Amino acid sequence: MLVGGQGTRLRPLTMSAPKPMLPVAGVPVTAHMLARARDAGIDRVVLATSYKAEVFEAYFGDGAAHGLELAYVTEAEPMGTGGAIRNVASYLRSGPDEPVVIFNGDILSGLDIRAIVARHTSSGAAVTLHLTEVADPRAFGVVPTDPDGWVTAFLEKTPDPPTNLINAGCYVFRRSVIDQIPAGRPVSVERETFPGLLAAGVRIAAYLDNSYWLDLGTPAAFVKGSRDLVTGLIASSALPGPVGEALVLPGASVAADAKISGGSTIGAGAIVAAGAEVDGAVLFDGATIGAGAIVRDSVIGRDAVLGDGVVADGVVIGDGARIEPGNELRSGLRVFPGAVLAAGAVRFSSDRS
Numbered sequence: 001m002l003v004g005g006q007g008t009r010l011r012p013l014t015m016s017a018p019k020p021m022l023p024v025a026g027v028p029v030t031a032h033m034l035a036r037a038r039d040a041g042i043d044r045v046v047l048a049t050s051y052k053a054e055v056f057e058a059y060f061g062d063g064a065a066h067g068l069e070l071a072y073v074t075e076a077e078p079m080g081t082g083g084a085i086r087n088v089a090s091y092l093r094s095g096p097d098e099p100v101v102i103f104n105g106d107i108l109s110g111l112d113i114r115a116i117v118a119r120h121t122s123s124g125a126a127v128t129l130h131l132t133e134v135a136d137p138r139a140f141g142v143v144p145t146d147p148d149g150w151v152t153a154f155l156e157k158t159p160d161p162p163t164n165l166i167n168a169g170c171y172v173f174r175r176s177v178i179d180q181i182p183a184g185r186p187v188s189v190e191r192e193t194f195p196g197l198l199a200a201g202v203r204i205a206a207y208l209d210n211s212y213w214l215d216l217g218t219p220a221a222f223v224k225g226s227r228d229l230v231t232g233l234i235a236s237s238a239l240p241g242p243v244g245e246a247l248v249l250p251g252a253s254v255a256a257d258a259k260i261s262g263g264s265t266i267g268a269g270a271i272v273a274a275g276a277e278v279d280g281a282v283l284f285d286g287a288t289i290g291a292g293a294i295v296r297d298s299v300i301g302r303d304a305v306l307g308d309g310v311v312a313d314g315v316v317i318g319d320g321a322r323i324e325p326g327n328e329l330r331s332g333l334r335v336f337p338g339a340v341l342a343a344g345a346v347r348f349s350s351d352r353s
């Protein structure tokens, strides 16, 4: 599992925690992915870490609590996706012709993992890619196929995509193919390995699975993923509570007349005061939402404080930031960790009209 990226598009949230460790519906993205892998019969996972590597082992330990055996391999310098895969080769226990499943660490998906492995094995492909269909493929790896389901090209982040089928970030590799990735230097599996294999005539199979799929790389996607887990649109055995309108973690306190809805998560020790409305939002542990405040489609960082009556709609508030009363924050605004917005500093009011 590749968990070493920096998560730049999720800044400032990723300044303190790597993207795969950010809590979606109460637990790290990685915990949901590991649960899916375990539920599909995978019993050992190697985490390829780089950025903020130490936090993974601190949280997951040897994996026993998650029903898995976990190993960690840390790159001193980020080696890219292919370099990270090569770097864990000596930790893999599969034989040369046996399958190894690789996951990007920032994906929530309903992929049938057993089925993709079965297809890989029966087709005799060197690599099998999970593909999914998206409306706008430009931000992804675009993967044209022939009528028999063999991959014909791999076009990473192309401005003019020939198909809407994209690389969904889960691969099955024949073990020996991993050993052939060059060691000791950065390699992009998307820009170098896949195109190189195709150029050499090696067969890469496509496995189309259009069940739930989301890359959690942006704040809007992150909030959506959390909401979809809480409301049960995507199932996860790692969800720390029942499916419903909201997930309230232990130690959170929500006033009786506060309204929490839309698959919101209220982190451990968070406080939602009287009359506040929290709709489709993620409150990290220890966040405080003042009386009458409105929080919608937003991420509120650890121990951040929103004053009474503050409006936060479609924004990201960094850990420990303090938003004093009289602020109205909207449309993609990001507040950095520890920042203080004085009373009335930001307003998007309609009184211009």
Ligand code: GDD
Residues within 6 Å of the ligand: 002, 003, 004, 005, 006, 020, 048, 049, 050, 075, 077, 078, 079, 080, 081, 084, 103, 104, 105, 106, 107, 139, 140, 141, 142, 156, 166, 167, 168, 169, 190, 215, 217
């Ligand atoms: N260990 C390690 N080292 N992991 C890395 C490194 C690295 O140097 N670089 C990236 N990763 C991890 C990230 O943490 C993430 O889990 C995964 O590799 C993919 O990196 P992203 O930075 O999230 O890539 P992307 O979202 O722009 O594109 C990738 O995913 C798309 C699907 O979401 C590509 O694989 C695309 O082809 C694909 O469509």
Ligand code: MG
Residues within 6 Å of the ligand: 104, 106, 215, 216, 217
């Ligand atoms: Mg990504």
